[in-house]
Amino acid sequence: xDERRNNLLKEIxxxxxxxxxPVGSKALCSKxxxxxxxxxxxxxxxxxxxxxxxxxxxxxxxxxxxxxxxYVEYLMEAExxxxxxxxxxxxxxxxxxxxxxxxxxxxxxxxxxxxxxxSVVLGKSSADNNLLQVSIIALNDSQVVAVVCTDKGNVxxxxxxxxxxxxxxxxxxxxxxxxxxxxxxxxxxxxxRMETEVKPVIKRQIRQYETVYNIFYDAFNDFVSNNSSxxxxxxxxxxxxxxxxxxxxxxxxxxxxxxxxxxxxxxQADEDDENEIKIYIGDxxxxxPNVTIIRKKYHINGEYGTIAVIGPKRMDYGRIVxxxxxxxxxxxxxxxxxxxx
Amino acid sequence: xDERRNNLLKEIxxxxxxxxxPVGSKALCSKxxxxxxxxxxxxxxxxxxxxxxxxxxxxxxxxxxxxxxxYVEYLMEAExxxxxxxxxxxxxxxxxxxxxxxxxxxxxxxxxxxxxxxSVVLGKSSADNNLLQVSIIALNDSQVVAVVCTDKGNVxxxxxxxxxxxxxxxxxxxxxxxxxxxxxxxxxxxxxRMETEVKPVIKRQIRQYETVYNIFYDAFNDFVSNNSSxxxxxxxxxxxxxxxxxxxxxxxxxxxxxxxxxxxxxxQADEDDENEIKIYIGDxxxxxPNVTIIRKKYHINGEYGTIAVIGPKRMDYGRIVxxxxxxxxxxxxxxxxxxxx
DNA sequence: TTTAGCACTTAATCTTTCACAGTGCTAAAT
DNA sequence: ATTTAGCACTGTGAAAGATTAAGTGCTAAA
Numbered sequence: 163x164d165e166r167r168n169n170l171l172k173e174i175x176x177x178x179x180x181x182x183x184p185v186g187s188k189a190l191c192s193k194x195x196x197x198x199x200x201x202x203x204x205x206x207x208x209x210x211x212x213x214x215x216x217x218x219x220x221x222x223x224x225x226x227x228x229x230x231x232x233y234v235e236y237l238m239e240a241e242x243x244x245x246x247x248x249x250x251x252x253x254x255x256x257x258x259x260x261x262x263x264x265x266x267x268x269x270x271x272x273x274x275x276x277x278x279x280x281s282v283v284l285g286k287s288s289a290d291n292n293l294l295q296v297s298i299i300a301l302n303d304s305q306v307v308a309v310v311c312t313d314k315g316n317v318x319x320x321x322x323x324x325x326x327x328x329x330x331x332x333x334x335x336x337x338x339x340x341x342x343x344x345x346x347x348x349x350x351x352x353x354x355r356m357e358t359e360v361k362p363v364i365k366r367q368i369r370q371y372e373t374v375y376n377i378f379y380d381a382f383n384d385f386v387s388n389n390s391s392x393x394x395x396x397x398x399x400x401x402x403x404x405x406x407x408x409x410x411x412x413x414x415x416x417x418x419x420x421x422x423x424x425x426x427x428x429x430q431a432d433e434d435d436e437n438e439i440k441i442y443i444g445d446x447x448x449x450x451p452n453v454t455i456i457r458k459k460y461h462i463n464g465e466y467g468t469i470a471v472i473g474p475k476r477m478d479y480g481r482i483v484x485x486x487x488x489x490x491x492x493x494x495x496x497x498x499x500x501x502x503x
Numbered sequence: 504x505d506e507r508r509n510n511l512l513k514e515i516x517x518x519x520x521x522x523x524x525p526v527g528s529k530a531l532c533s534k535x536x537x538x539x540x541x542x543x544x545x546x547x548x549x550x551x552x553x554x555x556x557x558x559x560x561x562x563x564x565x566x567x568x569x570x571x572x573x574y575v576e577y578l579m580e581a582e583x584x585x586x587x588x589x590x591x592x593x594x595x596x597x598x599x600x601x602x603x604x605x606x607x608x609x610x611x612x613x614x615x616x617x618x619x620x621x622s623v624v625l626g627k628s629s630a631d632n633n634l635l636q637v638s639i640i641a642l643n644d645s646q647v648v649a650v651v652c653t654d655k656g657n658v659x660x661x662x663x664x665x666x667x668x669x670x671x672x673x674x675x676x677x678x679x680x681x682x683x684x685x686x687x688x689x690x691x692x693x694x695x696r697m698e699t700e701v702k703p704v705i706k707r708q709i710r711q712y713e714t715v716y717n718i719f720y721d722a723f724n725d726f727v728s729n730n731s732s733x734x735x736x737x738x739x740x741x742x743x744x745x746x747x748x749x750x751x752x753x754x755x756x757x758x759x760x761x762x763x764x765x766x767x768x769x770x771q772a773d774e775d776d777e778n779e780i781k782i783y784i785g786d787x788x789x790x791x792p793n794v795t796i797i798r799k800k801y802h803i804n805g806e807y808g809t810i811a812v813i814g815p816k817r818m819d820y821g822r823i824v825x826x827x828x829x830x831x832x833x834x835x836x837x838x839x840x841x842x843x844x
Numbered sequence: 845t846t847t848a849g850c851a852c853t854t855a856a857t858c859t860t861t862c863a864c865a866g867t868g869c870t871a872a873a874t
Numbered sequence: 875a876t877t878t879a880g881c882a883c884t885g886t887g888a889a890a891g892a893t894t895a896a897g898t899g900c901t902a903a904a
């Protein structure tokens with residue numbers, strides 16, 4: 163891959179990103195000061211290398227999946243966020259009242275808005291949270307609410323109907339035992355410590371210990387499973403992209419975006435590096451062969467999360483990366499200012 | 504409108520609902536034991552009356568908005584829920600573990616699934632709830648969580664950063680005052696009683712009373728505004744309907760279903776009768792001229808809500824009504840069994 | 845290596861044709 | 875007074891061809 167060939171591929175990818183139309187040899191002559199025939203020769207080589215494709219024998223070229231991959235890896239220039247993009251996001255961070263997690267959501271809404279891609283915020287509050295206390299609020303003789311609170315201020319609650327043979331006081335007594343034993347325990351370890359350490363203790367002190375135990379066990383489990391928030395913005399925005407100018411394709415994607423485990427697939431960022439923006443092109447996304455997902459982990463105040471943008475493979479990589487970088491940077495600086503974590 | 508004409512309109516509507524294709528005169532001959540010419544004569548009259556329409560001069564007839572209206576008002580027969588439909592919903596109510604509000608959501612998911620329409624559950628927990636207690640949980644010297652709990656077991660929480668000149672104990676003291684004064688107050692009246700009754704009291708007893716007051720005021724306000732849940736099922740299901748076999752129409756609806764205030768428009772059920780299933784056809788829906796919304800209010804355990812189904816105007820009115828009736832009935836019986844409310 | 849030239853390919857668009865499903869109207873039949 | 879048969883007419887939709895535009899690959903010369 164000599165320099166001209168690299169530049170040619172770069173140009174093809176970028177023109178295609180901009181126009182969504184296959185790129186022909188003529189269109190590139192002027193840029194490279196040579197004839198269309200020369201370009202064609204080079205294109206033939208790029209095609210042999212698998213970086214570009216033809217839709218049919220006489221069509222212009224379109225980047226292939228590995229073409230995009232090569233582009234983001236070696237050709238894409240670090241793009242600075244544009245002034246107007248920055249301006250729109252700045253407004254959000256200017257407002258210090260906004261809680262950080264709301265600020266993230268708002269940012270992604272705006273990104274979705276200005277780019278016509280779909281964006282996702284997945285927040286997982288449970289990680290890095292330690293149990294602060296579990297309290298019992300009695301509604302009446304037969305109903306109680308268990309409220310679980312962590313040291314990071316995340317709260318989750320669950321209501322229970324008590325069987326008639328269980329007294330509210332026993333529940334409260336149990337909660338006191340748990341508080342004494344488990345304060346400070348990482349929230350996702352609480353369940354197992356309940357089983358191994360707490361259960362034997364309350365077995366001795368509480369009459370109907372099985373039922374009582376289950377109430378608390380359920381409440382903690384609920385915490386871990388419920389305490390994640392999901393925000394999808396602009397589900398319909400992505401349909402504005404010209405690749406979805408087709409009923410079948412449109413329905414297919416609409417269904418996928420609706421699918422319950424869509425979030426899961428989009429945000430399997432567990433293995434992502436904490437500090438890196440990752441790009442998953444087409445099949446790499448494991449969500450849909452025709453989209454690209456760009457995502458970044460974040461970590462503020464004991465809330466782990468992922469922000470992600472979903473667009474066509476022909477998405478504006480440079481712009482999205484610059485936008486996500488900006489958001490991330492702003493979050494970092496706010497985090498420091500708040501002085502927590 | 505003599506009987507034959509009524510039956511004719513009924514048949515046209517029902518055939519069109521089933522086939523989504525304009526209904527011609529020939530297709531109805533056998534059903535009415537007369538020639539197509541006779542049917543045509545009658546059709547011309549129905550068209551003059553505004554109940555049916557033609558797409559073009561030589562097409563079959565399609566019900567008009569007022570045709571559908573007339574149909575649901577006078578012609579539609581009370582349909583009994585079909586066995587297979589019932590079976591699918593029964594599974595949900597068989598599971599007594601499920602909380603009622605979850606059961607509703609599940610039901611609507613299933614309805615969306617089996618009918619290919621979109622469904623919505625809007626729950627408003629705040630109505631009919633009375634304040635049980637507000638508790639303060641201190642995370643550290645500068646952060647507290649206010650937990651508001653109602654007698655129906657609805658809990659909402661909000662975290663606050665304390666300014667350095669405010670002591671946690673003052674917050675706790677305030678919470679005790681509030682609890683003493685306001686227990687049992689309907690949750691949506693709490694804000695105003697805070698202003699008129701509580702504020703003067705804490706003004707005397709608490710130093711930085713303005714800031715402290717605002718914390719609680721905000722927490723209560725949050726309760727009222729946050730304590731509504733929205734579930735939309737099968738946003739993409741409705742696209743399977745043949746009327747959305749067109750990119751522009753599909754995008755239009757996708758955008759509307761995405762729109763933030765879509766829920767609001769769909770569920771403006773305030774003026775609906777508590778016990779009646781209401782049908783809003785086309786423009787009547789105030790959401791979109793090309794859809795019908797069928798909805799029903801529900802009211803269980805201090806949770807007001809609305810369930811709604813959104814489909815094309817050509818939706819299966821009888822079936823949806825029977826499904827919603829069934830769900831409502833089951834909710835009622837569960838409500839009695841639980842013995843609350 | 846590059847380029848001009850040319851034959852060839854395909855998609856896309858437009859036009860024409862044609863059958864079909866349906867209508868409205870008239871005049872005869874019941 | 876209704877109902878019906880018959881017929882001319884109309885818009886749709888699918889199929890078939892014609893035409894154009896964009897772009898390619900290859901060859902041979904520069």
